[in-house]
Amino acid sequence: MYLLVAGLAGSGKTTLVANYSRWLRENGHNVRVVNLDPGAEIVPYKPDFDIRNLFTVSQIMKKYGLGPNGALLKAGELLLEKSDEVLANPAFKPYDAIVFIDTPGQLEVFMFRVEGRKFVRKLMRRAPTVVVFLVDAQLCNNIGDFISSWALGLFLQIKLDIPVIPIINKIDLVGEEERKLIEAIVYEPETLKEVIVKKLRGLNAALAEDLVKLVADYQQSMRPIMVSALKGDGFEDLFSVVHETFCSCGDLS
Amino acid sequence: MYLLVAGLAGSGKTTLVANYSRWLRENGHNVRVVNLDPGAEIVPYKPDFDIRNLFTVSQIMKKYGLGPNGALLKAGELLLEKSDEVLANPAFKPYDAIVFIDTPGQLEVFMFRVEGRKFVRKLMRRAPTVVVFLVDAQLCNNIGDFISSWALGLFLQIKLDIPVIPIINKIDLVGEEERKLIEAIVYEPETLKEVIVKKLRGLNAALAEDLVKLVADYQQSMRPIMVSALKGDGFEDLFSVVHETFCSCGDLS
Numbered sequence: 001m002y003l004l005v006a007g008l009a010g011s012g013k014t015t016l017v018a019n020y021s022r023w024l025r026e027n028g029h030n031v032r033v034v035n036l037d038p039g040a041e042i043v044p045y046k047p048d049f050d051i052r053n054l055f056t057v058s059q060i061m062k063k064y065g066l067g068p069n070g071a072l073l074k075a076g077e078l079l080l081e082k083s084d085e086v087l088a089n090p091a092f093k094p095y096d097a098i099v100f101i102d103t104p105g106q107l108e109v110f111m112f113r114v115e116g117r118k119f120v121r122k123l124m125r126r127a128p129t130v131v132v133f134l135v136d137a138q139l140c141n142n143i144g145d146f147i148s149s150w151a152l153g154l155f156l157q158i159k160l161d162i163p164v165i166p167i168i169n170k171i172d173l174v175g176e177e178e179r180k181l182i183e184a185i186v187y188e189p190e191t192l193k194e195v196i197v198k199k200l201r202g203l204n205a206a207l208a209e210d211l212v213k214l215v216a217d218y219q220q221s222m223r224p225i226m227v228s229a230l231k232g233d234g235f236e237d238l239f240s241v242v243h244e245t246f247c248s249c250g251d252l253s
Numbered sequence: 254m255y256l257l258v259a260g261l262a263g264s265g266k267t268t269l270v271a272n273y274s275r276w277l278r279e280n281g282h283n284v285r286v287v288n289l290d291p292g293a294e295i296v297p298y299k300p301d302f303d304i305r306n307l308f309t310v311s312q313i314m315k316k317y318g319l320g321p322n323g324a325l326l327k328a329g330e331l332l333l334e335k336s337d338e339v340l341a342n343p344a345f346k347p348y349d350a351i352v353f354i355d356t357p358g359q360l361e362v363f364m365f366r367v368e369g370r371k372f373v374r375k376l377m378r379r380a381p382t383v384v385v386f387l388v389d390a391q392l393c394n395n396i397g398d399f400i401s402s403w404a405l406g407l408f409l410q411i412k413l414d415i416p417v418i419p420i421i422n423k424i425d426l427v428g429e430e431e432r433k434l435i436e437a438i439v440y441e442p443e444t445l446k447e448v449i450v451k452k453l454r455g456l457n458a459a460l461a462e463d464l465v466k467l468v469a470d471y472q473q474s475m476r477p478i479m480v481s482a483l484k485g486d487g488f489e490d491l492f493s494v495v496h497e498t499f500c501s502c503g504d505l506s
Contacts (some may be wrong), residue, residue, distance in 0.1 A: 009341040041320035057321040067294035069358035105322035148408040155401040
């Protein structure tokens with residue numbers, strides 16, 4: 001099965017892939033790791049497949065005479081063009097391991113464009129596929145930021161028609177008060193009103209409240225979870241939720 | 254006043270800035286144009302201020318030894334660091350002209366990060382500021398894509414606490430049937446159910462429906478509008494809505 005790791009730039013995707021894949025291995029699971037980010041500078045794990053062996057964003061800039069914007073879009077096109085070759089690599093064999101896939105640093109370039117969606121469709125046709133969607137806990141210092149970033153996971157769900165497991169990451173970097181605020185947003189949307197009204201203006205306070213309710217109603221996983229990708233907090237929780245989600249859409253071998 | 258043009262990569266921001274600013278000038282308005290995209294390759298208008306004179310993403314890659322991902326994030330930091338210098342430029346004088354601001358190609362890098370939000374806050378403290386948010390009409394070939402991209406405008410509203418005017422662009426590139434679908438989504442969310450149920454699975458169909466209702470309830474502009482940034486269709490409509498929005502948050506000089 002495929003476990004796609006997604007999230008806004010800086011949400012901790014690569015750290016999660018590195019540390020959670022090691023944790024899974026230590027707990028007896030067969031895991032392979034794929035890097036699909038052609039713009040990554042440093043990858044702190046040893047990938048079984050690395051898209052950068054086919055192309056990098058820097059190479060595309062030179063080869064096609066493009067700036068960074070154009071090259072990022074071109075990279076998405078190339079990924080789709082070469083998808084049969086990519087998926088033929090043994091790292092993508094879906095039934096003997098959990099195949100962990102680290103996605104491009106810019107969520108927009110991959111998940112919000114037609115090329116990324118088509119690539120994900122190809123994965124879904126081969127084996128059960130689930131997205132782990134990371135949100136940076138530190139965003140809760142601005143409630144509009146946190147709620148909108150958290151709700152982005154729903155957009156992936158509707159765009160890709162795929163189960164999305166939302167994860168609040170970097171929980172080790174927030175204080176007790178912020179952790180309580182996040183718990184309120186994530187677990188008790190109905191008690192949020194007071195907090196939101198204090199922090200946002202009229203119409204946007206009501207919007208924030210409705211958006212939180214929408215996420216609570218529609219997220220497909222059993223419960224959102226809090227982890228520290230860096231320190232390993234919450235990895236057992238994450239495994240249970242991933243397991244539950246795979247069981248509802250296919251086997252977790 | 255400031256008119257920020259935002260949208261996912263490829264939604265037509267730069268074309269709108271070029272052609273709509275010319276149209277406004279031809280109709281007797283004083284307009285200045287700012288390019289804030291340090292990753293732009295070609296800018297098809299003559300900017301009164303161009304961030305690329307301070308830095309470009311390619312220069313940042315070389316100077317700091319970063320890959321494209323790191324350089325895009327660094328560009329956002331530099332914009333905020335240099336914001337006082339940038340805003341002191343006469344192009345940003347807010348009360349004698351409509352100041353049109355073309356934003357970075359990746360929405361995520363600018364609007365979904367704290368640096369972009371802080372820059373927008375600085376604009377808002379100087380003069381009334383409105384976001385024009387572009388959605389590519391062609392996305393309606395996948396209803397999940399269209400609805401989620403369209404609803405992204407709401408996220409900007411909640412993140413920035415700012416009026417957002419949603420625009421369906423490239424309306425010249427879709428056929429009659431697609432145009433009718435868009436009109437249904439945008440103008441008659443209550444009649445959408447049938448269309449959505451045909452195209453999405455159970456839970457996601459209900460989610461799409463609720464998301465459309467949420468957008469209809471909360472978008473602050475009078476009505477969403479359809480334009481062709483390339484051909485100039487809908488520019489009068491756009492002007493009326495921009496005018497109405499500025500009147501509700503400040504004067505349109």
